[in-house]
Amino acid sequence: MNEVNTLLEAFKQTDYQVAxxxxxxxxxxxxxxxxxxGQQDSDIYGKGKxxxxxxxxxANYLGKESAVFFPxxxxxxxxxxxxxxxxxxxxxxxxxxxSHLEIHEENGLKELHxxxxxxxxxxxxxxxxxxxxxxxxEIACLLLELPQREIGGQLPDYxxxxxxxxxxxxNGIKLHLDGARLLEILPYYQKSAPxxxxxxxxVYISLYKGIGGIAGAILAGDKDFTEExxxxxxxxxGDLISLYPYITSSDYYFDQRSQKMDIYYEGAKELxxxxxSCHKVTTLPLQPVSNMFHVHFQESKERMEPVLVELYKETGxxxxxxxxxxxxxxxxxxxxxxxLYANLPKDKLRQVFRVLERKxxxxx
Amino acid sequence: MNEVNTLLEAFKQTDYQVAxxxxxxxxxxxxxxxxxxGQQDSDIYGKGKxxxxxxxxxANYLGKESAVFFPxxxxxxxxxxxxxxxxxxxxxxxxxxxSHLEIHEENGLKELHxxxxxxxxxxxxxxxxxxxxxxxxEIACLLLELPQREIGGQLPDYxxxxxxxxxxxxNGIKLHLDGARLLEILPYYQKSAPxxxxxxxxVYISLYKGIGGIAGAILAGDKDFTEExxxxxxxxxGDLISLYPYITSSDYYFDQRSQKMDIYYEGAKELxxxxxSCHKVTTLPLQPVSNMFHVHFQESKERMEPVLVELYKETGxxxxxxxxxxxxxxxxxxxxxxxLYANLPKDKLRQVFRVLERKxxxxx
Numbered sequence: 223m224n225e226v227n228t229l230l231e232a233f234k235q236t237d238y239q240v241a242x243x244x245x246x247x248x249x250x251x252x253x254x255x256x257x258x259x260g261q262q263d264s265d266i267y268g269k270g271k272x273x274x275x276x277x278x279x280x281a282n283y284l285g286k287e288s289a290v291f292f293p294x295x296x297x298x299x300x301x302x303x304x305x306x307x308x309x310x311x312x313x314x315x316x317x318x319x320x321s322h323l324e325i326h327e328e329n330g331l332k333e334l335h336x337x338x339x340x341x342x343x344x345x346x347x348x349x350x351x352x353x354x355x356x357x358x359x360e361i362a363c364l365l366l367e368l369p370q371r372e373i374g375g376q377l378p379d380y381x382x383x384x385x386x387x388x389x390x391x392x393n394g395i396k397l398h399l400d401g402a403r404l405l406e407i408l409p410y411y412q413k414s415a416p417x418x419x420x421x422x423x424x425v426y427i428s429l430y431k432g433i434g435g436i437a438g439a440i441l442a443g444d445k446d447f448t449e450e451x452x453x454x455x456x457x458x459x460g461d462l463i464s465l466y467p468y469i470t471s472s473d474y475y476f477d478q479r480s481q482k483m484d485i486y487y488e489g490a491k492e493l494x495x496x497x498x499s500c501h502k503v504t505t506l507p508l509q510p511v512s513n514m515f516h517v518h519f520q521e522s523k524e525r526m527e528p529v530l531v532e533l534y535k536e537t538g539x540x541x542x543x544x545x546x547x548x549x550x551x552x553x554x555x556x557x558x559x560x561x562l563y564a565n566l567p568k569d570k571l572r573q574v575f576r577v578l579e580r581k582x583x584x585x586x
Numbered sequence: 587m588n589e590v591n592t593l594l595e596a597f598k599q600t601d602y603q604v605a606x607x608x609x610x611x612x613x614x615x616x617x618x619x620x621x622x623x624g625q626q627d628s629d630i631y632g633k634g635k636x637x638x639x640x641x642x643x644x645a646n647y648l649g650k651e652s653a654v655f656f657p658x659x660x661x662x663x664x665x666x667x668x669x670x671x672x673x674x675x676x677x678x679x680x681x682x683x684x685s686h687l688e689i690h691e692e693n694g695l696k697e698l699h700x701x702x703x704x705x706x707x708x709x710x711x712x713x714x715x716x717x718x719x720x721x722x723x724e725i726a727c728l729l730l731e732l733p734q735r736e737i738g739g740q741l742p743d744y745x746x747x748x749x750x751x752x753x754x755x756x757n758g759i760k761l762h763l764d765g766a767r768l769l770e771i772l773p774y775y776q777k778s779a780p781x782x783x784x785x786x787x788x789v790y791i792s793l794y795k796g797i798g799g800i801a802g803a804i805l806a807g808d809k810d811f812t813e814e815x816x817x818x819x820x821x822x823x824g825d826l827i828s829l830y831p832y833i834t835s836s837d838y839y840f841d842q843r844s845q846k847m848d849i850y851y852e853g854a855k856e857l858x859x860x861x862x863s864c865h866k867v868t869t870l871p872l873q874p875v876s877n878m879f880h881v882h883f884q885e886s887k888e889r890m891e892p893v894l895v896e897l898y899k900e901t902g903x904x905x906x907x908x909x910x911x912x913x914x915x916x917x918x919x920x921x922x923x924x925x926l927y928a929n930l931p932k933d934k935l936r937q938v939f940r941v942l943e944r945k946x947x948x949x950x
Contacts, residue, residue, distance in 0.1 A: 248636075249624030251831055260613030264800075272612075293657055297823025330821030334698045430827060436628075437826040457694030458822050459661025462801040463794060467615055467831030 229543065232531040236540035238570060240493065243434040243479075243560035251436055254471035264464040268452060272466050276473050277440075283480075284425055285416020286442035290451050291469055293460045295402055295428050296327050298441040299365070301454040302424045304335045305447060306363035306396040316340040316357060317365040318349055320372035322400065334458075348378045351385045364390055367400035368418075369407055374506035374516035374556075380411050387421035397421065402428040405480055406512040409487040423447070429472035432486065432513060433479050434560060438468035479561070486513035489563040496575045501582040506554075513559040517542070521585060523553035529581045539566070539574045593907065596895040600904035602934060604857065607798040607843075607924035615800055618835035628828040632816060636830050640837050641804075647844075648789055649780020650806035654815050655833055657824045659766055659792050660691050662805040663729070665818040666788045668699045669811060670727035670760040680704040680721060681729040682713055684736035686764065698822075712742045715749045728754055731764035732782075733771055738870035738880035738920075744775050751785035761785065766792040769844055770876040773851040787811070793836035796850065796877060797843050798924060802832035843925070850877035853927040860939045865946040870918075877923040881906070885949060887917035893945045903930070903938045 233239070265273035273291055281289035292298040300323070307313045315331075317323060319341040323331050331337045340361055342353040348370050366386070369375035378386075390397040399422040408415060419425045424443040429435040441451055455461045490510040497503045502520040519526045523545045534540050542555040597603070629637035637655055645653035656662040664687070671677045679695075681687060683705040687695050695701045704725060706717040712734050730750070733739035742750075754761040763786040772779060783789045788807040793799040805815055819825045854874040861867045866884040883890045887909045898904050906919040 246628040246630065246828065247624060248619070248622060248626045248628065248830060248834070250628075252619055252622075252624045255612070255616055255619070258612060258616075260611060260616045262612045264610040264612065264614075266610070292823070294823040294826050296820070296825070300823065327823075328817050328820045330823070333821055436831060437828045453692050456660070456692045457697050459656070459658040459664065459691075459694070459824060460822075461660070462658050464610065464801045466612060467800060470612070 228531055229527050229545065232534045233540040233543040236534050237538040238566050239540040239562050240566060240571070240574070241542070241557045241559055242562055244562055250434070251467065251471055254436075254474040258470055258474075265466050265469065267463055268455070268461055273469055276469050279473070280427075280440045281442055283415055284419045284427070284440070284442045285414075286419055286425060286444070288445045288448040289440050289442040290448045290455065291465055292439045292441055292455060293437065293462065293465065293468065295322070295400075295426055295439040296330065297455065297458050297460045298426045298439045298451070299323060299398070299400060300327070300331050300335060301451050301458065302398050302426065302441060302443075302447075303331060303337055303363055303365065304454060305450050306398065306423070307335070307337055309396075310362040310394070312360060312362045314338045314340065314359060314361045315363045315365060316342050316354075316359070316361045317400075318343055318367060318370055319345050320370065321365060321367055322371070322402070323365070325372070346373065348373070348376050349386075350378060351382050351389070354386050354389055361395060363396040363398050365398045365400055366422075367402070369403055369512045369514065371403070371514070375403065375510065375512045375514035376507050377407060377410065377511045380413065383418070383421055396423045398423065399425040401425050403431050403512060403514065405483050406432045406486065406514065409484045410511040429468070429476070431558065432483060432560070433472065434475045435472035436468055438465070438472050482561075483513065485564065486559040489513070489559040490515060490557070493557065493559065493563070496571070500575065500579050502585070503578075503582065514557060516554050516556055518548070518552060518554045519545070520552055521582075522550055523547040525585060526553055529585065533574065533577055533581060537570070537574045537577055539570055541574070592895055593891050593909065596898045597904040597907040600898050601902040602930050603904040603926050604930060604935075604938070605906070605921045605923055606926055608926055614798070615831065615835055618800075618838040622834055622838075629830050629833065631827055632819070632825055637833055640833050643837070644791075644804045645806055647779055648783045648791070648804070648806045649778075650783055650789060650808075652809045652812040653804050653806040654812045654819065655829055656803045656805055656819060657801065657826065657829065657832065659686070659764075659790055659803040660694065661819065661822050661824045662790045662803045662815070663687060663762070663764060664691070664695050664699060665815050665822065666762050666790065666805060666807075666811075667695060667701055667727055667729065668818060669814050670762065670787070671699070671701055673760075674726040674758070676724060676726045678702045678704065678723060678725045679727045679729060680706050680718075680723070680725045681764075682707055682731060682734055683709050684734065685729060685731055686735070686766070687729070689736070710737065712737070712740050713750075714742060715746050715753070718750050718753055725759060727760040727762050729762045729764055730786075731766070733767055733876045733878065735767070735878070739767070739874065739876045739878035740871050741771060741774065741875045744777065747782070747785055760787045762787065763789040765789050767795050767876060767878065769847050770796045770850065770878065773848045774875040793832070793840070795922065796847060796924070797836065797839050799836035799839045800832055802829070802836050846925075847877065849928065850923040853877070853923040854879060854921070857921065857923065857927070860935070864939065864943050866949070867942075867946065879921055880918050881921060882912070882916060882918045883909075884916055885946075886914055887911040889949060890917050893949065897938065897941055897945060901934070901938045901941055903934055905938070
């Protein structure tokens with residue numbers, strides 16, 4: 223019997239889920255297009271009102287001169303780094319060892335662009351100013367991922383960001399923002415998107431994380447940069463004849479959720495507190511700095527899964543559909559707070575943690 | 587005053603259009619999803635029923651072991667060629683000088699994959715067996731585009747295809763089909779898709795040409811090949827979290843139109859005859875071998891545009907929204923017959939050609 227599927231199946235049967243915006247089903251598209259005018263012309267290979275209007279809106283929101291819609295962040299970011307490498311004539315960039323480019327893209331940056339990488343900091347913490355100052359290699363671009371997802375969504379101090387930005391400008395290093403979750407960190411920094419983006423030469427944001435669209439990304443920067451990115455977008459096979467299914471839904475959910483990041487952030491802090499008050503449970507970071515964090519159980523995946531399955535059955539509330547094994551005595555999963563959290567009655571929330579605490583204590 | 591826009595505007599005002607499936611607007615998506623179950627789960631990074639079912643259906647339709655859905659043909663074809671190059675350890679392929687890869691992809695094959703190209707045949711005709719036999723360079727893969735779009739959609743004899751296929755197999759050259767319009771040529775060859783695909787090691791088809799979907803492509807071949815293509819799809823940034831907006835609409839329009847290619851083909855032949863009976867008008871090819879052909883006017887673009895604008899106003903029927911200048915005495919445009927042709931009353935069709943003939947004769 224497959225325990226993972228058991229957990230997933232039990233999760234699917236719950237009446238309430240604590241995190242996320244809800245199931246990624248086709249209804250997300252249907253809702254976005256329900257009241258959208260069918261007579262609106264498609265975008266055609268990057269041209270047309272439907273794509274240009276949204277690109278302008280995003281450029282304005284990020285405080286950048288220009289923005290380009292991409293089918294994926296993988297494509298957008300490789301291209302950003304390639305452009306900066308070509309501009310400097312050096313095929314080398316620096317980023318965190320757990321960057322999306324390093325661990326989730328099948329080495330596209332190296333295989334398609336022959337770009338070497340310098341890994342800064344170690345896998346347990348974010349990049350600090352010292353890491354950048356100590357770097358001996360000459361690089362074309364430094365990529366910062368805010369928040370650093372694979373370590374629970376951690377952030378450097380804002381002052382560190384400013385200092386890194388100044389250092390890069392003074393040393394001819396382009397600074398690129400992997401802002402897949404940029405909107406999600408604005409409440410913590412208490413900054414606007416343009417304030418943060420002004421520290422970077424180029425910025426990528428995702429449209430299906432906190433925004434909850436279907437797919438898609440924005441790459442923003444100066445006009446010269448974005449125009450060059452369109453050429454590479456075509457080379458990558460991303461200049462589709464029609465991208466409107468993603469654009470229109472991104473726009474719809476952006477309007478619905480971009481103002482709710484404060485709520486998600488407050489929810490994440492509240493929920494993390496509840497986890498941290500449980501026996502053998504901690505969150506990373508202890509206090510979230512965005513809508514996300516990781517939940518770590520000091521138990522094996524094998525032992526935790528039946529606990530969660532029983533918890534879901536007893537309470538009708540689902541925490542997660544999966545667990546990741548870290549080692550023989552620890553497992554974890556990722557939380558991203560979305561619309562569902564506010565829908566969960568507070569007594570239900572207290573109930574699930576009462577039951578979880580009891581079950582964790584029952585484990586030998 | 588912009589003459590191109592005048593022609594486009596006049597075209598948009600017409601009651602009937604002769605070619606195509608109709609305006610590429612958002613209604614195409616809305617119609618495809620209207621009766622589709624919103625509770626259906628999204629595909630997630632290439633997995634899930636919605637993508638796997640369609641890939642199986644396409645593999646079966648093409649008679650190949652396996653098929654992968656790609657956001658674009660540009661991405662799918664570069665990847666196919668890269669895989670064959672890596673397999674042979676030679677970064678060189680051959681194709682027609684007017685191949686999509688050569689003229690529409692900003693040199694992605696060279697810039698991203700460092701693949702050199704050998705151009706076979708010349709720009710006025712299709713690749714023949716002799717071109718392949720005479721090739722001195724060692725290549726990993728030969729790409730054939732059927733029909734050769736940029737010369738009006740021309741085809742080699744079926745026997746030529748068979749001979750090229752045998753030669754490639756005997757000489758360790760992989761044969762790749764750019765079948766963007768594969769379905770559209772089946773009526774001419776009087777062959778099934780699997781019969782034609784059996785001549786090729788890998789096959790790409792488009793889902794928004796004759797099929798009329800929103801965007802998307804299928805790459806098919808042996809399982810080893812398609813599995814490797816998924817790795818490259820991720821590297822290219824094409825492994826989107828959700829591709830279902832394209833998949834579901836492709837499936838919907840495939841079911842609606844894949845059986846109508848005969849009708850489109852017959853329409854194209856009829857329409858080409860009408861053009862060829864006009865003064866100063868010829869088609870390329872003279873007799874279409876698919877649903878497509880080019881219309882050549884032996885007049886400058888500048889002189890032809892007002893003729894067409896008047897024709898549209900007088901008849902309410904639109905032939906084309908644009909003209910391409912070839913030289914000072916010739917211009918052309920592309921026709922692809924789709925659903926609209928059958929909706930055009932025959933007396934309207936005769937009327938438009940009566941008026942066109944009169945206007946062409948009126949030109950000095």
